[in-house]
Amino acid sequence: MNTQYPEKNCAITGIGQSEVSRGATKSALELTVDAALEAIADAGLTRADIDGLATWPGSMDVNTGFSPVGAPGLQDALRLKLGWYCGGMEMPGQYGAIFEAIGAINSGLCRNVLIFRTVYEATARKASFANSLLHEGKRAQGPLAWFAPYYNYAAAMQQALYFNRYVHESGITTEQIAQISINQRRNAALNPKAIYRTPITLDDYLAAPIIATPLRLFDCDVPCDGSTAIIVSRMDVARDLPNPPVRIEAIGTNMHYRNNWSQLDALATQAQPAVAEMMWSRTDLKPKDVRIALLYDGFSFHTINWLENFGFCERFEAGAFIEGGKRIALEGELPVNTSGGSMSAGRLHAYGAVHEACTQMWGRAGERQVAGVPDVIATSTAGGPLAGAMLLVKD
Amino acid sequence: MSTQIPPRALPQLDLDNKAFWTGGQNGELLIHKCGDCGYYVHPPVNFCPECDGRDVEPQPVSGRGTVETFTVVHKQWVPELRVPYVLALVTIEEQDDVRLATNIVNCEAEDVRFGMPVRVLFERHEDVWTPLFEPDSAG
Numbered sequence: 001m002n003t004q005y006p007e008k009n010c011a012i013t014g015i016g017q018s019e020v021s022r023g024a025t026k027s028a029l030e031l032t033v034d035a036a037l038e039a040i041a042d043a044g045l046t047r048a049d050i051d052g053l054a055t056w057p058g059s060m061d062v063n064t065g066f067s068p069v070g071a072p073g074l075q076d077a078l079r080l081k082l083g084w085y086c087g088g089m090e091m092p093g094q095y096g097a098i099f100e101a102i103g104a105i106n107s108g109l110c111r112n113v114l115i116f117r118t119v120y121e122a123t124a125r126k127a128s129f130a131n132s133l134l135h136e137g138k139r140a141q142g143p144l145a146w147f148a149p150y151y152n153y154a155a156a157m158q159q160a161l162y163f164n165r166y167v168h169e170s171g172i173t174t175e176q177i178a179q180i181s182i183n184q185r186r187n188a189a190l191n192p193k194a195i196y197r198t199p200i201t202l203d204d205y206l207a208a209p210i211i212a213t214p215l216r217l218f219d220c221d222v223p224c225d226g227s228t229a230i231i232v233s234r235m236d237v238a239r240d241l242p243n244p245p246v247r248i249e250a251i252g253t254n255m256h257y258r259n260n261w262s263q264l265d266a267l268a269t270q271a272q273p274a275v276a277e278m279m280w281s282r283t284d285l286k287p288k289d290v291r292i293a294l295l296y297d298g299f300s301f302h303t304i305n306w307l308e309n310f311g312f313c314e315r316f317e318a319g320a321f322i323e324g325g326k327r328i329a330l331e332g333e334l335p336v337n338t339s340g341g342s343m344s345a346g347r348l349h350a351y352g353a354v355h356e357a358c359t360q361m362w363g364r365a366g367e368r369q370v371a372g373v374p375d376v377i378a379t380s381t382a383g384g385p386l387a388g389a390m391l392l393v394k395d
Numbered sequence: 396m397s398t399q400i401p402p403r404a405l406p407q408l409d410l411d412n413k414a415f416w417t418g419g420q421n422g423e424l425l426i427h428k429c430g431d432c433g434y435y436v437h438p439p440v441n442f443c444p445e446c447d448g449r450d451v452e453p454q455p456v457s458g459r460g461t462v463e464t465f466t467v468v469h470k471q472w473v474p475e476l477r478v479p480y481v482l483a484l485v486t487i488e489e490q491d492d493v494r495l496a497t498n499i500v501n502c503e504a505e506d507v508r509f510g511m512p513v514r515v516l517f518e519r520h521e522d523v524w525t526p527l528f529e530p531d532s533a534g
Contacts, residue, residue, distance in 0.1 A: 139408075149525045151472075153472035157482055161464045165509075212469065213467040
C-alpha cells in the first residue's frame, strides 16, 4: 500500500453529537459544547489533550442558522489551548475542515483535532423566512449574484437545474428516484435520534408537493438544530486510544472543473467525478470493497450522482441500481445512508454521515447495525461545483 | 394575473459586471470578448483564459441561445410569487460554455424544453436591465 499520502496518518478516534431536533431547547453554542465534550470523552481524551480545532464554514453573521458557531466561540467556551485552528468556507465542501486538519497534523502543528459542524436552521426558520442565498434589503454579491434577479429563493430550485439535466440525460424514472427517500426513511425508523421515523411509501412520495422539478418534498433534506463533533488524531496517538482507529484511507479534494454555479463543466454530474477519481487514485481499495456508502444527501439526487461518480454503478445507470431499493437497503449489497441521512435524520450537513460511519464501524448502531464488520465506508459531501470525498477504513 | 409579483433581487454592480447588467438600456446583451482570439469570457474579467490576452471588453451578442437546463418552480416561496415559473440556464448561441441564469417568460412553464431556442428581452429595475429569455420561434 502506498503510504506517502498524509491522510493515512490520521484517524477518527471519537465522536459526539448533541440532541438533534426541529426546535432546540438549548443554544447553538451549548449544543456545540455537548457534542464536543462527548467526542473528547469518547476518544478517551480530556480538554487538555485537544491541540487543534477546525470547523466548516466558520461562524456566519446571518440569521439563517447555517453556521452560528465558529472556532473562536468554541475555543473560548472550552478554554482550549491550541497549536492550530481554522474555520472557513472556501474548501472542497463540508469536509474541508477535516482535510485542513490532516494537513495541520502532518505539519506537526497538532495531534488531536476537534472538528465540528453546528446548525440551527430549524429555529432560524421559525423566526423568519430565511435562506442562505438572499439577504433582504441588500444587493446580491458574490457568485450567486448571477442568479439573484430570477426569483432564486433557495438551493432547492437552483440545484434543481442540475438534477433536471441529470434526469434528461440519464432517463431515470420518478419511481427509481423515490427509492432514495424511501430507503432513508426506512433506516431512520431504526435510528432513535432521527427526526422523521415513520416509513414512507411510493404513494406518499408521489403525493407530496413538487418543489421545483424534478425535486419533490421528500427529495429535500430536513433543516434541524444540532451539532456533530469528531476527533481526528495522528495515527500513533490514535493507536493508544480506546476506540479502534477509523483511519482516513483516502481523500478527494481537487477542483479540476470550473468552480462556478452556472458555468460548471458538467451540469448533470457536477464536480464529483474528478474528486472521486482522485480519492480512488490514493488507495488500493476499489468500489467493490466498500461495505457502506454514506453519500451526501442535501437532495436525493446528490446521492444518486455519487453512486455513479464513486463507481458503484455505471454512468447514468443509478436508476437501475436503486430500482426497488433492495440493493441499497441495510441488508443489501451496498447499504446507503444507514442513519436516515439528512433527508430523515436531519440536515447535520455531511458531519452526520461521518458520525454514522464511526457508529457503524464501532458496532454501536443498534437496530440499524449493518451485519458483519463494515470495515470500509465511502462518504462524500456537497453538490454543484463543490465536492469532497473520503474513504474510511478500520485500522 | 392581477397579483403583485415580488420585486426582483438585484445584483451589486461593479466594474466587471456593469456592462452585462446595463446593456439592455440599449437593447444589447453584452458579454466580454477577447479582442485577440474572440473567446467570450463569462463571468466577465479582463483576462482571456484561452490565449492569456488582456484585451477583453464587453461586446454585443445576438441575444439568441438555447435552454441548457431548467426547472419549473412550484413552491410559492413568498405570498406574492406567481407559480409555476421557470428558472433556467441558457447557453448563448455564440459559445457553448457561456451560460446565463435567467427566467423563461412569455410562454407556459410546462412548454419549456431542453434545447429550446430562446431570445433575450430586458426588464428594467432601478439601474439594472435584467436579461430574460422568451421562446424564439424564428430559431
